[in-house]
Amino acid sequence: MLGRSTHYWVILEKGTPVTHPHPHPLLDLPPLTAARFAAIERRVAALLGTRQDVVITQGEALLPLEGCIRSAARPGSTALNVITGPYGQTFGGWLRDAGAEVVDLEVPYHTAVTAEQVGRALAGHPAIDFVSLVHAEAATGNTNPVAEIGEVVRGHGALFMLDAVASVGAEPLLPDEWGVDLCVIGAQKAMGGPAGVSAVSVSARAWERMAANPAAPRRSYLSLLDWKERWIDGGRKALLHAPAQLEMLALEACLARIEEDGAETVMRRHRAAAAATRAGALALGGGLGPYVREAREAAPVATTLRTPGGTDASELVAAALTADGSLPLVAGGGALAGEMIRVNHYGADATPDVVLASLTGLGRALREKGVQANTEEALETANETWKSFIS
Numbered sequence: 383m384l385g386r387s388t389h390y391w392v393i394l395e396k397g398t399p400v401t402h403p404h405p406h407p408l409l410d411l412p413p414l415t416a417a418r419f420a421a422i423e424r425r426v427a428a429l430l431g432t433r434q435d436v437v438i439t440q441g442e443a444l445l446p447l448e449g450c451i452r453s454a455a456r457p458g459s460t461a462l463n464v465i466t467g468p469y470g471q472t473f474g475g476w477l478r479d480a481g482a483e484v485v486d487l488e489v490p491y492h493t494a495v496t497a498e499q500v501g502r503a504l505a506g507h508p509a510i511d512f513v514s515l516v517h518a519e520a521a522t523g524n525t526n527p528v529a530e531i532g533e534v535v536r537g538h539g540a541l542f543m544l545d546a547v548a549s550v551g552a553e554p555l556l557p558d559e560w561g562v563d564l565c566v567i568g569a570q571k572a573m574g575g576p577a578g579v580s581a582v583s584v585s586a587r588a589w590e591r592m593a594a595n596p597a598a599p600r601r602s603y604l605s606l607l608d609w610k611e612r613w614i615d616g617g618r619k620a621l622l623h624a625p626a627q628l629e630m631l632a633l634e635a636c637l638a639r640i641e642e643d644g645a646e647t648v649m650r651r652h653r654a655a656a657a658a659t660r661a662g663a664l665a666l667g668g669g670l671g672p673y674v675r676e677a678r679e680a681a682p683v684a685t686t687l688r689t690p691g692g693t694d695a696s697e698l699v700a701a702a703l704t705a706d707g708s709l710p711l712v713a714g715g716g717a718l719a720g721e722m723i724r725v726n727h728y729g730a731d732a733t734p735d736v737v738l739a740s741l742t743g744l745g746r747a748l749r750e751k752g753v754q755a756n757t758e759e760a761l762e763t764a765n766e767t768w769k770s771f772i773s
Contacts, residue, residue, distance in 0.1 A: 423436045423581070425641070430583055431557075436582070437610075438633070439580050440579060440629070442568065443545075444472075445604070446566045446582040447566050449599065449604040449606050450582060452476065453605070453607065454541055454591050455476075456482065458481070460485065460512070462504065462540070463485065464531075466495055466519050468716070469545055494524045494674075494679040496530075497533070500535065511540050514543045515528070518549035518552065520683050521714070522718075522722075523672075523680055523685055525680065528555075536561035541591055542562050542563050547568035547570075549683065552652040552681070553649055553682050564582060564583070567582070568580045569636055572648070572682075574636050579633050584606065592606060651732040652682040653771055654734075654772055655728075655737055658734065658768040659741070660677060660680065661763050662767070665762075667759075668690055669691060671687065673686035673722050686722050686724050687724075687725065693753060695718075699711050699713045702743035709739060709740050710740065711725060711726075711740060734765065738765065
């Protein structure tokens with residue numbers, strides 16, 4: 383008698399095709415070739431307008447960010463770490479762990495850092511040879527003037543690392559023109575792609591800095607030098623390891639969508655979403671207002687709002703999501719959880735419908751908390767503001 387664990391062996395004639403009984407479009411895929419991987423890298427380079435080497439890394443953007451810092455910072459080096467939000471704080475920890483002396487330049491999160499502030503920090507610490515900066519801080523809603531800062535850093539002669547994860551696709555990003563030596567991007571925000579793949583453009587002098595650092599990671603997922611020596615210098619013929627195939631295909635798809643729509647069109651949608659959200663929030667009233675005080679310093683990828691006194695941001699967000707769980711609303715992190723709401727209008731959410739729905743949800747939540755809110759005026763103002771950008 384045959385039991386349930388019995389194995390059945392089928393002998394097939396040579397050449398007989400064997401197929402899975404339940405084929406799946408996301409699972410039964412042909413291998414991603416080195417040539418296709420390299421072609422996707424070239425499309426990333428085109429998006430950035432860079433002639434520098436581009437390395438696609440198989441993980442969320444914190445992977446190349448940490449890899450850049452641990453490859454370029456070392457004992458005896460001095461780094462200027464600009465802090466305009468939580469990611470700058472993370473970078474400072476990595477820099478110190480790598481043995482660098484760190485000079486922190488922190489500004490209030492409701493504003494942006496200026497080139498003048500960076501210049502004064504560099505002048506006060508001539509030994510600085512590495513500068514880390516976040517372009518747009520999605521967590522705090524500010525964006526920094528990278529072009530002007532890059533000019534100051536270049537004049538000082540320091541290596542310049544930029545976290546452009548939240549800005550790529552939402553606002554201009556020109557690493558070559560701005561003197562950025564290490565420009566890290568991720569696909570999960572304005573690009574509208576997956577979170578599990580990222581990329582970094584690397585200048586020639588950044589490669590030289592890494593090669594001269596005996597503490598730079600090697601034979602490690604954090605190692606950029608491994609990619610340089612075994613992938614780029616090898617003519618991009620053999621990948622270091624099996625690529626994250628689904629993420630790479632998704633990255634390829636979102637690049638194709640940006641190319642089809644046009645990068646300027648995508649950026650215009652993000653600018654419109656930010657301006658409409660900001661204007662609509664002000665018209666909503668009830669004490670709700672922009673967290674970043676100056677519109678020119680507000681990031682187009684997300685708008686942060688300061689809640690009215692006596693109201694809790696987490697509770698307002700929860701109330702708004704109870705009625706519509708699809709709204710891209712989150713409360714601020716850490717100490718900001720009680721006073722900041724973030725509207726994440728990036729990628730597929732950079733649309734007038736999402737902006738209007740978010741304002742409607744916030745208006746409803748405010749009224750539930752006993753705060754007067756003029757939703758009708760907010761929607762009319764937001765709609766007119768959007769039209770002024772898109773028409």
